[in-house]
Amino acid sequence: MAPQLLQGSDAVAQAAIAAGCRFFAGYPMLPFTDLLESMARRLPEVDGVCMNAESEIEAVNMALGAGAAGARAGTGSCGQGIALMQEAIAEAALNEVPFVVFNMARGQQDYFQATRGGGWGDYRTLCFAPKDVSEAVEHTQLLFHLADQYRAPVMLYGDYLIAHTYMSVDVVPIDFGPLPPKDWALDGSLGGTGKSRQIWTWAMGKAGDPGPGPDLHWQRIAEKFEEMARVETRWESIDCEGAETVVVSFGTAGPFVEQVVGELRADGVRIGAFRPITLWPFPEAALAEACRSADRVLVFEVNAGQMIDDVRLAVAGRVPVSPLGRVSIDFSGMRQGEILTVPWIRDRVHQAIKEVKV
Amino acid sequence: MAPQLLQGSDAVAQAAIAAGCRFFAGYPMLPFTDLLESMARRLPEVDGVCMNAESEIEAVNMALGAGAAGARAGTGSCGQGIALMQEAIAEAALNEVPFVVFNMARGQQDYFQATRGGGWGDYRTLCFAPKDVSEAVEHTQLLFHLADQYRAPVMLYGDYLIAHTYMSVDVVPIDFGPLPPKDWALDGSLGGTGKSRQIWTWAMGKAGDPGPGPDLHWQRIAEKFEEMARVETRWESIDCEGAETVVVSFGTAGPFVEQVVGELRADGVRIGAFRPITLWPFPEAALAEACRSADRVLVFEVNAGQMIDDVRLAVAGRVPVSPLGRVSIDFSGMRQGEILTVPWIRDRVHQAIKEVKV
Amino acid sequence: MLLTGIGGQGVQLAAKTLAMAATAEGHQVLMSSHYGGEMRGGQTEASVVIADEGLRSVPILESVWSAYVMHARYWPAVADRLRPGGVVVANSTVVDELPTGDFRLFPVPAGQLAVEVGAVMSSGFVLLGAYGAITGLVGVEALVSAMRELVPPYRTQHLVVNEAALRAGAGAVTALDAPAPFGAPARSARASVGTAG
Amino acid sequence: MLLTGIGGQGVQLAAKTLAMAATAEGHQVLMSSHYGGEMRGGQTEASVVIADEGLRSVPILESVWSAYVMHARYWPAVADRLRPGGVVVANSTVVDELPTGDFRLFPVPAGQLAVEVGAVMSSGFVLLGAYGAITGLVGVEALVSAMRELVPPYRTQHLVVNEAALRAGAGAVTALDAPAPFGAPARSARASVGTAG
Amino acid sequence: MTTPSPAGPTGAGVPAGGPAAAVLIATDAPPTVPNRKVAGALAPLQLSGEHHLCPGCGHPVAWRLLLEAIAELGLANRAIGVVGHGCYTNIVSLADIDFLQCLHGRAPAVATGVKRVQPDTAVFTLQGDGDLASEGLAEVLHAAARGERITTIMLNNGVFGDTGGQMTAASVVGQRTKTSLDGRQPEAHGYPVPVAELVATLQGSVYVARGAVHNAGSVAKTKRYLKRAFELATSGAGFTFVEVLTMCPTGWFLPTADGPDYIQDTFEQTYPLGALKDV
Amino acid sequence: MTTPSPAGPTGAGVPAGGPAAAVLIATDAPPTVPNRKVAGALAPLQLSGEHHLCPGCGHPVAWRLLLEAIAELGLANRAIGVVGHGCYTNIVSLADIDFLQCLHGRAPAVATGVKRVQPDTAVFTLQGDGDLASEGLAEVLHAAARGERITTIMLNNGVFGDTGGQMTAASVVGQRTKTSLDGRQPEAHGYPVPVAELVATLQGSVYVARGAVHNAGSVAKTKRYLKRAFELATSGAGFTFVEVLTMCPTGWFLPTADGPDYIQDTFEQTYPLGALKDV
Amino acid sequence: MNTQAKTRVVTRGTVTIDVDQCKGCELCIAACRPGVLEMSTELNETGYRFPLLSPGCTACRACRDVCPDYCFEVFKFDVPIETDS
Amino acid sequence: MNTQAKTRVVTRGTVTIDVDQCKGCELCIAACRPGVLEMSTELNETGYRFPLLSPGCTACRACRDVCPDYCFEVFKFDVPIETDS
Numbered sequence A, B: 001m002a003p004q005l006l007q008g009s010d011a012v013a014q015a016a017i018a019a020g021c022r023f024f025a026g027y028p029m030l031p032f033t034d035l036l037e038s039m040a041r042r043l044p045e046v047d048g049v050c051m052n053a054e055s056e057i058e059a060v061n062m063a064l065g066a067g068a069a070g071a072r073a074g075t076g077s078c079g080q081g082i083a084l085m086q087e088a089i090a091e092a093a094l095n096e097v098p099f100v101v102f103n104m105a106r107g108q109q110d111y112f113q114a115t116r117g118g119g120w121g122d123y124r125t126l127c128f129a130p131k132d133v134s135e136a137v138e139h140t141q142l143l144f145h146l147a148d149q150y151r152a153p154v155m156l157y158g159d160y161l162i163a164h165t166y167m168s169v170d171v172v173p174i175d176f177g178p179l180p181p182k183d184w185a186l187d188g189s190l191g192g193t194g195k196s197r198q199i200w201t202w203a204m205g206k207a208g209d210p211g212p213g214p215d216l217h218w219q220r221i222a223e224k225f226e227e228m229a230r231v232e233t234r235w236e237s238i239d240c241e242g243a244e245t246v247v248v249s250f251g252t253a254g255p256f257v258e259q260v261v262g263e264l265r266a267d268g269v270r271i272g273a274f275r276p277i278t279l280w281p282f283p284e285a286a287l288a289e290a291c292r293s294a295d296r297v298l299v300f301e302v303n304a305g306q307m308i309d310d311v312r313l314a315v316a317g318r319v320p321v322s323p324l325g326r327v328s329i330d331f332s333g334m335r336q337g338e339i340l341t342v343p344w345i346r347d348r349v350h351q352a353i354k355e356v357k358v
Numbered sequence C, D: 001m002l003l004t005g006i007g008g009q010g011v012q013l014a015a016k017t018l019a020m021a022a023t024a025e026g027h028q029v030l031m032s033s034h035y036g037g038e039m040r041g042g043q044t045e046a047s048v049v050i051a052d053e054g055l056r057s058v059p060i061l062e063s064v065w066s067a068y069v070m071h072a073r074y075w076p077a078v079a080d081r082l083r084p085g086g087v088v089v090a091n092s093t094v095v096d097e098l099p100t101g102d103f104r105l106f107p108v109p110a111g112q113l114a115v116e117v118g119a120v121m122s123s124g125f126v127l128l129g130a131y132g133a134i135t136g137l138v139g140v141e142a143l144v145s146a147m148r149e150l151v152p153p154y155r156t157q158h159l160v161v162n163e164a165a166l167r168a169g170a171g172a173v174t175a176l177d178a179p180a181p182f183g184a185p186a187r188s189a190r191a192s193v194g195t196a197g
Numbered sequence E, F: 001m002t003t004p005s006p007a008g009p010t011g012a013g014v015p016a017g018g019p020a021a022a023v024l025i026a027t028d029a030p031p032t033v034p035n036r037k038v039a040g041a042l043a044p045l046q047l048s049g050e051h052h053l054c055p056g057c058g059h060p061v062a063w064r065l066l067l068e069a070i071a072e073l074g075l076a077n078r079a080i081g082v083v084g085h086g087c088y089t090n091i092v093s094l095a096d097i098d099f100l101q102c103l104h105g106r107a108p109a110v111a112t113g114v115k116r117v118q119p120d121t122a123v124f125t126l127q128g129d130g131d132l133a134s135e136g137l138a139e140v141l142h143a144a145a146r147g148e149r150i151t152t153i154m155l156n157n158g159v160f161g162d163t164g165g166q167m168t169a170a171s172v173v174g175q176r177t178k179t180s181l182d183g184r185q186p187e188a189h190g191y192p193v194p195v196a197e198l199v200a201t202l203q204g205s206v207y208v209a210r211g212a213v214h215n216a217g218s219v220a221k222t223k224r225y226l227k228r229a230f231e232l233a234t235s236g237a238g239f240t241f242v243e244v245l246t247m248c249p250t251g252w253f254l255p256t257a258d259g260p261d262y263i264q265d266t267f268e269q270t271y272p273l274g275a276l277k278d279v
Numbered sequence G, H: 001m002n003t004q005a006k007t008r009v010v011t012r013g014t015v016t017i018d019v020d021q022c023k024g025c026e027l028c029i030a031a032c033r034p035g036v037l038e039m040s041t042e043l044n045e046t047g048y049r050f051p052l053l054s055p056g057c058t059a060c061r062a063c064r065d066v067c068p069d070y071c072f073e074v075f076k077f078d079v080p081i082e083t084d085s
């Protein structure tokens, strides 16, 4: 297929469908709305179902039901809507139902929400933050695969710049290899055979065949998340080798930082850029490694300081870590806030290099 | 008043009423239910209102309404119910409506939920975790004061052992000093005068008197939270001076750790206990200070490892930090999980002291 | 003191009655209980710590001096925590099912006494009356008035039978020669009311 | 290229048409737009980056080579980013309100031409046709077919007038001698379609 | 006229003879005289009869009716139950059909997801009044309006049984609960939400009925309602809804034996029994 | 018979004379001949007439009626508005009364909190159909069942206007939206939720009416409904509800001038106008 | 008529009762039209009273249908049994 | 009857129109019973056509009541004005 000019939302929708997504439920909220509209247009063409759900809570629970019945399912929203989904995302993590949550966030203010959740219990959510539309297309497909692999809800942290940017992209289905069969999925077929299925957060089992109960079940889940933390980190590190300054950023802020860092590097400044691709699990070891020669780490995020905690955890006191960003909401325009521009970042990096001069 | 034997929930209810709480809305969920029942019994006696709300979402939004109208208001739930309240707690943080959230958690698994939230945007929630019923009584009163002082939603992180333990306590109203007038509260009285009031997360203002808009308004809120982080940390540090080992725990796990540490100290082990009383803001500086002479920090929490992030942030790599706890849910009994006992902790501390021996 | 039983046997109410009676008699009390979350009929257990001075104990007891046992099903949880030589006041009907061990067992025919005083559902109170009398921790009058305060308004019809049950239990046993060690040197004297019933 | 305007003036549709036409002509394109969240009628702006090779640019442009301006209200946002000597294709009605500066201004009587071809609501397309012709970035045929693909099914009644508008715009101007610098050495040639209108 | 056979383990079920009142019949084993078993203890598909619910609770009776209806309609290997949070949740352990235990109140949304991707299954939700009329009112009404081809069963005891007896949106006026100690007062607490009536108002619902389990007659009728509801939903007609009034003596603070009367004298006044809508 | 005075700034509002069709009257200033002003542009309590809503939107007309009703009932200094998320939210900036802008769908719960602690105020919610019939259906029905002494106003245009025209729970059958491109199909999308009818079913509601703003007659009636609703809620009678059908030409993909007809020919068929309940 | 008939009881069926599963709720007692069930004075192993059957069962299933603890099975005799009451 | 009367127009009132606030929706046009409003061909400063008034206004307020942009004020003359139509 030749590259097409696609709006990010539409590209993500096509990627989801290419990955086998056949059920989607969502509730409009800018900048997520376009993805919902695109799914509503495209899913029926492949005999899939797109539910124009009556609330985010209904949407995520519909996705949970579809996932439990074995379909590749998706839902999504942003900020406030994702807040309403917290209970169900945690539930799905604990009762092991896979689906993909498309968080087309209003900027970068929801890093904590995405990485620490606000659900209940010990759970984590695998979360990819693409830097642009092409990466979003790739991540979308990978996320459906990983959701099934780990039987867990997973998240794409997009934003307005992912959802609304048009880009020439080519959506090609990617094969990530085989997966275990979904023999746990509910289809009713085993009713009356003594082997009927059950999905229950507390894993209480059936008469005559008691389950592990929540204590053991949740310990097992916690181990699964530890495993994911070991295996699934992803990141991009640019010119960090030998850098005195490393600038960390995530998602669509990445290319802006990359541009600034590239310019400075061209000017002879020893500076690199690091971008976690998975927000959870956070690439702690890779960042520590990237900062080996650094004497300052700068964190650019368009919020009051959220990812900086993870950066500080990664460098564990070995290098001073300073914030470059701040709260910034371009409310009227739904870009990412006025600070998300090359000149702003360039200024701040210059200033920081001067200030933190060792 | 002579000490009375009060169930923790009832003691907290009395403390809330002593602090002037006159509106409460909740939805039953163990172990929060008893607080709701107690409020339903006691509030009408002081001409207050207790709403048996039809859901946690309605409960928290009722509390938000009552708080916006100037009342001292409370709500609460645990785990799943608090998850459903995330959107509204974030909203209240951003539109500056005070109320107290009583999170009678099912154990310690919701530390991230309480400290990082799952709401949207840049906000934090002042959160106290009492170690027992007497402390809960004190914290409850203080929280109503601080909520008004900062015009923010705040949280009590209790649990089953707070909610269901009976203790001889004396609920005496505490005077925390004066507060600014609630001239921002909505009562309708200024309608038609050109000075009518407005509560709006986006702070858009009125025609002729535009507000700062979300960008500026939320920056101001972020500064307020920074101020709280500086001023409002609280902690308890026992025998940390000169200790080689510091055991950190929170909430009702504190007394268990305290007992183990006390015994070991009596046996000549150089060990101390540290307990953050405010989970957010986390007493980073105090913990760093408490660990000055330590060569190991142990974190006991009944979950897969949540507070340990804050402990690692506080010690910033200067001392190795190891977890002592794990996921543990005493589902049938609603204690805090089987690991929350003195012998279990004692064993683990002994083991850790051997292992981490420097 | 540790009380255990099966949900519905009135263990929690018995523990509260004991705790309140002890408070009324001027002691410092801490009582913790646990029972099913969203399931009925599981294990129910309560601990009561009674002390004379400032009391700040953990609410989940490591060891207990005495236990109150309504049902054998959850006995192991009690046995684990009973101190050597501890006192066990148990419903006679379950005594046969209890293994022997280093404790002093006081069987009380609670069910039978309850039927005799026409209080078939109040065997827990019979056992409590007996417990109070055996250990000397609380007098039967204090127990009766605590029970009266605790029974909820919609259950007042139970007051009379409960009182009869408490008195029947107290009257059926003789006191220990060495009473409960509260006021003892330990920071808090731990009496643990345990019912596995 | 940066396009700006007031919500409702068709700026977004114009930008999409341009981007799609450029894609169809074999270029790599990145187009970003922004407009009000839950408010109508505010600023609307779109940027289009057109390049020949692998394109990975930031979607919020620091500087632009050309701009498309429908309304003067948001002109400052354009002026800030226009490179020295940049090209500005603007609706004549707003030209008077634009300050002078280091740019080449091409006024197009878009509103008037639109009325003439009976497409009063399509002045954005007039300006776009003119823009394409002036800069030489895209041909009018590519614009017309892109527009045909983009107009949603429930708006097909607009196809004819939009086409007329595009052609009117293209026909009313003469091409620049130096066309748009795409394919230039820079990692990505940045053409910025800006409408402040 | 037959001669009474002697009582005892082997002669169980046959009068032990002798005159009048004092005569008891052994009931520990099936009768030895020629007979036909007209009813077993458990429903088909029921794995066990043991459960933790309180004495006199009405839920287990409703469970049996549900399983009988499914079995009799031949839906055993097509049924998927989506269950909310409440005392009735325990069915998940007792019945040999697929179950998804879901979040409080959300069953109709979850069931929608299941049914839409498995259109040939018989998807139903089992919920309490707290689950459905309080926490999940929007979910059930939206599913009904959408005409989802599922069956929703609400076990209405007018109280949050599982959390110990607080007022729900369905508690009747005057009902004493732990959060309405002097009885539900319209002034302070408002009026009960008649969910079945609301569902019937919506065009997407095709069948709405209200049964009860407080006596044998209503048990039989309720089963008929359930069967009709499953038939219509699985045939694709639309959303079907069966409310079942169940006793909660614990949450009503009543002796178990008074449960049925409380239904009849109090609940039925607010919630009249019968089929409300049958297209 | 009066002589026409000359047209022009000072003689505005008076026919400029001359014969027939071509005659235009200056409308840039009040007339100079003796007159009485029968209607100003803005409602009392309205701070400005400028707003960002689309051409032909029905909401601003409803805003004015609401403010007129409040002013005429003397409630200006007792009114507290609780407003959801939608195009209509902009009233918060335009009206000189206390406002709380709250979360999407939750206004009735928020208003309950306000009213319960400020019982002497006139608390109302202003919500859209997306806000109320979709996201917040439970909230409004629960508040109605509880008989909260508040007034809820739903501006029903059958679409999420603010997010660009997707289907809401109130979209009518056949309505084209961005998530129902071929029109709302009952098979796939179900039927609209008639909120007013549901609210009327609940015992706690005392007044329920449905008006519209698509012509001068319904504008006048709607204002009467609003006044009665405020009167009854503030007198303590119970919950009152007024639905107002408003045009959303943008979300309907129609020329602005066709909005009123769409209401009359399509919306009114699903949502008949009038008072549904008046106790 | 035959006055002796008055003291004759027709028993058309019978039930088995799992008394140890019984929780003593007494719902079966009220449900039994002919009134042939009454509660024991004895307690079962969990401490509940349980129903006892007297002659006259009609095999109507009512007890079985209302029992929340699944204690009953119901049998219909091929030939009714008559006894003195 | 008087055929001349047919060409006489009675104007009972008038309106002011804030044409720059007008968004050209035409709702006022349909609302005006006597049909004395019609849209301009000119555009206002935001680019919309706006209503123009001809003689015959009855001061009925309909235009004002339906206008979403608050463009109208309505005045009733103390004495109606008659003109040739």
Ligand SMILES: Cc1ncc(C[n+]2csc(CCOP(=O)(O)OP(=O)(O)O)c2C)c(N)n1
Residues within 6 Å of the ligand: B027, B028, B029, B030, B056, B080, B081, B084, C038, E085, E086, E087, E088, E104, E127, E128, E129, E130, E131, E132, E155, E157, E159, E160, E161, E162, E163, E168, E248
């Ligand atoms: C979000 C959430 N809130 C509250 C609870 C606690 N909860 C569990 S069961 C229950 C009561 C259910 O009542 P109902 O649905 O009427 O069932 P019943 O027990 O009466 O059969 C509640 C409130 C929960 N599990 N989840």
Ligand SMILES: Cc1ncc(C[n+]2csc(CCOP(=O)(O)OP(=O)(O)O)c2C)c(N)n1
Residues within 6 Å of the ligand: A027, A028, A029, A030, A056, A080, A081, A084, D038, F085, F086, F087, F088, F104, F127, F128, F129, F130, F131, F132, F155, F157, F159, F160, F161, F162, F163, F168
């Ligand atoms: C929880 C949440 N979900 C979604 C949104 C996005 N949102 C804002 S306005 C709106 C549409 C409102 O539609 P309606 O209430 O019908 O009002 P209208 O714009 O049609 O007047 C939506 C979905 C939100 N603000 N919050």
Ligand code: SF4
Residues within 6 Å of the ligand: C040, E052, E053, E054, E055, E056, E057, E058, E059, E087, E157, E161, E162, E247, E248, E249, E250, E251
């Ligand atoms: S509390 Fe009520 S509903 Fe729950 S098991 Fe007991 S009787 Fe049944």
Ligand code: SF4
Residues within 6 Å of the ligand: D040, F052, F053, F054, F055, F056, F057, F058, F059, F087, F157, F161, F162, F247, F248, F249, F250, F251
């Ligand atoms: S989108 Fe619809 S509701 Fe919103 S302002 Fe435009 S016309 Fe009005």
Ligand code: SF4
Residues within 6 Å of the ligand: G013, G014, G015, G031, G032, G033, G034, G035, G036, G037, G053, G056, G057, G058, G059, G060, G061, G062, G063, G064, G074
């Ligand atoms: S089957 Fe009928 S007659 Fe026989 S015992 Fe049961 S209820 Fe009574």
Ligand code: SF4
Residues within 6 Å of the ligand: E056, G021, G022, G023, G024, G025, G026, G027, G028, G029, G050, G051, G066, G067, G068, G069, G070, G071
């Ligand atoms: S109905 Fe069942 S549980 Fe109740 S008393 Fe009868 S046999 Fe026992």
Ligand code: SF4
Residues within 6 Å of the ligand: H014, H015, H031, H032, H033, H034, H035, H036, H037, H053, H056, H057, H058, H059, H060, H061, H062, H063, H064, H074
């Ligand atoms: S007031 Fe009546 S008659 Fe006059 S212009 Fe307006 S609508 Fe027409």
Ligand code: SF4
Residues within 6 Å of the ligand: F056, H021, H022, H023, H024, H025, H026, H027, H028, H029, H050, H051, H066, H067, H068, H069, H070, H071
């Ligand atoms: S109704 Fe108002 S906005 Fe619409 S055309 Fe008439 S004057 Fe203009």
Ligand SMILES: [Mg+2]
Residues within 6 Å of the ligand: E086, E128, E129, E130, E155, E156, E157, E158, E159, E160, E161, E168
């Ligand atoms: Mg219930």
Ligand SMILES: [Mg+2]
Residues within 6 Å of the ligand: F086, F128, F129, F130, F155, F156, F157, F158, F159, F160, F161, F168
């Ligand atoms: Mg709408």
